[in-house]
Amino acid sequence: MFDIEIILQRGILDKKILNRYRRLQIPENKIQVTYLWIDGISNIRIKDKIIDCIPQQALDNRFGEVDDLPVWQYDGGSTYQASADNSDVVLIPKVIYKDPFKAGNNDIIALCETFHSDGSPTATNKRKECTETFCKYENEKMLFGFEQEYTVLGFGGRPFGWPIDGFPKPQGPYYCGVGGDKVFLRDLMESHIMACLYAGIDLHGTNAEVMPSQLEYQTGPTFGIKAADDLWVSRYILQRITEDFGLTVTFDPKPIPGDWNGAGCHTNFSSKSMRNDGGINVINEIISKLSKKHKEHLIAYDPHGGLDNKRRLLGTHETSSIDTFTFGISDRRASVRIPLSVSKCGKGYIEDRRPSSNCDPYSVTNAIITTIFGCH
Missing domain, CATH: 3.10.20.70 (Glutamine synthetase, N-terminal domain)
Structure with missing residues (x-):
């Protein structure tokens, strides 16, 4: 019997044993x-x-x-x-x-x-300082939402469903795809949704991503520090669910080098003034402030001070270059994207596309709030 079969059968047996004791009063x-x-x-x-x-x-x-x-x-x-x-x-x-x-x-x-x-x-207790920052600027009514990308790994540490030798077909048909040859582990993705909603996490949506076996879910938009709390707990729930499937999840920003998309944690945010009429003027001012703190934000946006994003932010595969701050309307190659709907309405939110998939959301939100309200 192959090792894979042994592992799978052992996982099924373990769950049967556990379920027996779960019935106890x-x-x-x-x-x-x-x-x-x-x-x-x-x-x-x-x-x-x-x-x-x-x-x-x-x-x-x-x-x-x-x-x-x-x-x-x-x-x-x-x-x-x-x-x-x-x-x-x-x-x-x-x-x-x-x-x-x-x-x-x-x-x-x-x-x-x-x-x-x-x-x-x-x-690594970034929550304490982040809480203080949210309290300091409580009147700004900050909303945050995260787009958490992750990659599911199978046996041998390769993305699940990939050939043992070689690579799957090039990227193109996988993003938001349908069909067994395009999307792997939809059951895992949907299990995660239901568990997060049960837990009390503000979940917004989910989809298959550009690289096969790369998936995404979105949290928020949520007021205050709960957005960051939700992201950490949702990551824990995801890791526990992959245990049940006999697989592992990685939040590495570039799990597969070469011509494959990396993984980010795109961060959407808005303040009260950004959402009010004329908010586009506030948005432009905020983007100017962010541009002046590009290097500081890169340090805050991944747990290794920018080293992980150096592998991901290459100016290719829907990323900006790590060396230059850019922004644009509906531009997924920019550091900061202004959604098309926001440009048309003249108010709303913006998306910072720089945070890595393994970022600490407390550091990300703290850096954003501190820059846009503390930088003059």
């Missing part, structure tokens, strides 16, 4: 909380805690600040966030979501911020 006063956080290299980590009370936010089906979940800790020495001689890192829950993977009706996911033992935020 769990005491009503016990709920499972999945504590979710960002580690020192911008990966997602989780661990579960059993608690005896149901947070009021879960009962009310709200997803705001969490006051009644316990603070916890973990070994930061094993997550690239602390040394072994002072390894405890503190988890402080900040927002909750319904858990689509647990059996209990009140089981939840708690998105957490991370702090060192002295109370200082860890290097």
